[in-house]
Each structure stands twice: as C-alpha cells, then as structure tokens.
Amino acid sequence: KAGVTQTPRYLIKTRGQQVTLSCSPISGHRSVSWYQQTPGQGLQFLFEYFSETQRNKGNFPGRFSGRQFSNSRSEMNVSTLELGDSALYLCASSADRGGINEQYFGPGTRLTVT
Amino acid sequence: KNEVEQSPQNLTAQEGEFITINCSYSVGISALHWLQQHPGGGIVSLFMLSSGKKKHGRLIATINIQEKHSSLHITASHPRDSAVYICAPRFPGNQFYFGTGTSLTVIP
Numbered sequence: 624k625a626g627v628t629q630t631p632r633y634l635i636k637t638r639g640q641q642v643t644l645s646c647s648p649i650s651g652h653r654s655v656s657w658y659q660q661t662p663g664q665g666l667q668f669l670f671e672y673f674s675e676t677q678r679n680k681g682n683f684p685g686r687f688s689g690r691q692f693s694n695s696r697s698e699m700n701v702s703t704l705e706l707g708d709s710a711l712y713l714c715a716s717s718a719d720r721g722g723i724n725e726q727y728f729g730p731g732t733r734l735t736v737t
Numbered sequence: 738k739n740e741v742e743q744s745p746q747n748l749t750a751q752e753g754e755f756i757t758i759n760c761s762y763s764v765g766i767s768a769l770h771w772l773q774q775h776p777g778g779g780i781v782s783l784f785m786l787s788s789g790k791k792k793h794g795r796l797i798a799t800i801n802i803q804e805k806h807s808s809l810h811i812t813a814s815h816p817r818d819s820a821v822y823i824c825a826p827r828f829p830g831n832q833f834y835f836g837t838g839t840s841l842t843v844i845p
Contacts, residue, residue: 665836666823667835668834671832679830679831711778713778715780724768725782726770726782728782730778731778731779731780
C-alpha cells in the first residue's frame with residue numbers, strides 16, 4: 624500500500640504570495656490532518672478534514688485554509704505569506720473507522736518564505 | 738488548558754543502554770501517539786495507545802491514564818535509534834498536541 628504523499632517537497636516563495644500544498648492520503652483513509660512544524664513552536668495542529676468537511680481547526684489565522692476532495696486528497700492554502708510561515712508542513716491520514724485511529728505521516732513540504 | 742511536557746529534552750546514551758522518555762499531560766485524553774522524527778523531517782508513528790502497554794521489537798510504550806503519564810522505552814539502544822521522539826496526546830476536541838520532543842543520540 625502506498626504511503627501518504629505530499630507535493631511539492633520543497634518550495635520557495637516571496638512574502639505576500641500565496642501557496643497551495645497537496646496531500647494524498649493512504650488509499651481508504653478518509654481523515655487528513657495538517658500540521659506546521661517550526662524550530663520555535665514545534666509541531667502544531669492546523670486542521671483536520673473528514674469526508675470533505677473540516678472537522679477540527681487549530682489556532683491559526685484565516686490566511687491558512689484547506690479543503691478535501693471526494694477522493695480524500697487534501698490541499699492547504701496559505702495566502703499573503705509572511706516570513707514566519709517558513710516551516711515544514713506535514714499531513715497525516717488515518718482510516719477513522721472508530722477506535723484510536725493511528726495517524727500516518729507524509730514526508731512534508733518544506734516552505735521557505737523570503 | 739491542554740499542555741504536554743516531555744523529558745528529558747536531550748539524551749545521550751551508549752549503545753546497548755536502556756532508555757526511557759517520559760511524557761506528562763494536563764487533562765484526560767482519548768489516546769496518545771509516540772512519534773519518531775529523523776533528520777530531514779520524516780515522521781514515523783511508533784505507537785498509538787489508549788491504555789496499558791504496547792511492544793514492538795525493542796520499543797515499549799506504556800500509558801497510565803489516571804496518572805496522565807506515558808513512557809517510551811528503548812531496550813538495547815542502537816545508533817540507528819538516534820532521532821527526535823515526540824509524544825502527542827489527543828485531547829478532548831479530538832486534536833493532537835505535541836511535546837517539544839526528546840533528541841536522542843546513541844553513541845557506538
């Protein structure tokens with residue numbers, strides 16, 4: 624079974640631009656969560672999507688948004704990029720069939736904002 | 738308030754040593770992840786547990802729900818175990834919060 628894939632793996636953007644990151648979950652997984660990892664703040668939860676609906680949202684500004692498609696693939700978008708948005712963005716998928724639902728992480732997209 | 742504390746922050750061990758990493762959290766949780774992150778960023782889920790104890794190879798994870806505490810043990814540590822280990826409890830509201838991580842270096 625293929626793992627979680629994320630594209631692109633690396634990205635360089637300029638302040639003020641916007642960016643879209645993509646995540647393809649493991650086949651059959653319906654839940655996709657997004658996380659931001661920075662040296663200063665560590666790993667932080669951004670949002671979770673399940674069956675095309677945002678189910679949970681972390682404490683991030685409205686510039687961070689996401690969506691999930693009918694095939695469970697998910698995208699996250701960051702508008703009006705700031706230097707502080709430079710981070711590793713990770714997505715994770717889980718089957719979410721009840722129970723404790725282990726998460727499987729993708730390799731991440733490393734975003735650098737200059 | 739949802740808080741996670743991990744200790745120690747840094748750990749250096751000789752190959753073969755028994756290692757323990759601790760995680761405490763502030764409120765009742767439904768489950769807890771132990772994650773491993775190697776340089777370069779990739780994260781691997783080691784365990785997800787909601788009670789008791791799980792074992793996989795040389796790794797053992799335990800959780801005490803009443804004490805709000807979990808431990809990750811590595812027996813017979815090896816240099817390839819060198820990584821950052823992160824605990825992530827799932828708090829009410831179904832969100833994962835992450836510890837700051839324990840950076841482990843195992844010296845041959």
